[in-house]
Amino acid sequence: MSSELEELRSAVREELADLWCDLHHAQTYSINGRWSMACERLEERIKALTPLVGPTPWEEIQIPLLENGVYQRIHTDLGITVEPDMRRVAQLQALINAGEL
Template identity: 60%
Template sequence: MWGDLNEARQSAINGQWSIRCDNLEARIKSLTQVVGPTPWDEIQIPLLELGIYQRHAELCIDVPEVQPDMERVAKLRADLERQAAAARR
């Protein structure tokens, strides 16, 4: 579902948010309450960088143990950008 949300954001006007995103967020909330939160290291980097994943707390779900290590996220982003730059050469 998180991957679907990331794709929905990318295809939304200006890459921000859409009704489809709202629907996916509601489904994620419902499923998270049943099966628990998805570990942060399985979430797409843009959803972490923008704080979308961290909004679990706003969804009334207690997930303090799944807060992302933003230093690690930044390192992953830098590694991906280096790989992309190398591939363009």
């Protein structure tokens, strides 16, 4: 694979991770705290890029998106299986809640 192509793939992966973060913020600050038009647009962008480079690893996804199943649902919609370690997610959230992370 050419270095230019690998640089492009790397840029798409980075953009995809940023889109997940943006989705987390959009969902957090939506009027109902659940979903908004901004969330819809970000989901569309995530769905456009994910097939190009594969799923963003669950370890790079904001915990609420894993806990509420958004990460899993979006990938299911794309026909991609993702299996976040929800036990580990719960452990990380507990550490965050305890102020240890």
